Amino acid sequence: MSHLVFVFGTLKEEFPNFGENSGTRVPGTYETVNQYPLYLVGERHSPWMVNAPGSGEHVIGQVFCVDSNSLARMDILERVSEPDGYERILIKVRTRCGNPSDEDDVYAYLKHPRHLHGADIKDGPFAEYSLAHSALYRSRGRQT
Numbered sequence: 001m002s003h004l005v006f007v008f009g010t011l012k013e014e015f016p017n018f019g020e021n022s023g024t025r026v027p028g029t030y031e032t033v034n035q036y037p038l039y040l041v042g043e044r045h046s047p048w049m050v051n052a053p054g055s056g057e058h059v060i061g062q063v064f065c066v067d068s069n070s071l072a073r074m075d076i077l078e079r080v081s082e083p084d085g086y087e088r089i090l091i092k093v094r095t096r097c098g099n100p101s102d103e104d105d106v107y108a109y110l111k112h113p114r115h116l117h118g119a120d121i122k123d124g125p126f127a128e129y130s131l132a133h134s135a136l137y138r139s140r141g142r143q144t
Helices: 068-077
Strands: 002-007 024-032 038-041 046-049 060-067 087-095 104-110 121-123
Touching: 002 024, 002 068, 024 104, 046 104, 060 068
Parallel strands: 002 104
Antiparallel strands: 002 060, 024 060, 024 087, 038 046, 038 121, 087 104
């Protein structure tokens, strides 16, 4: 079975965790239909899209078609089974240069709003995680 996944941070092409993304990219650039806050958080400068639709920006990212095994590996990377991990939920996205009424349901990894309480927010909210942002990112195993 295949699944569509919207990636907005380190899993995008040319970004630090792209090696963990074994999906096939759907052509184009996508944005969320709803606005969401996107932040850089903590000493690792991790990108957090927060499950607070209606606030923040229309987040820009890429969509990948992944199989169930790839989706399970992404779940592990995003720590969905951990109390402080991301939640994999369905959201709506649309292409940035197509018909704005064409919307797709895709999975995305979002943080629960409770995780923002006491979080060390470094930047945001902003619409797009950039290569400049990713230069600040530190993976869990990488020392600063």
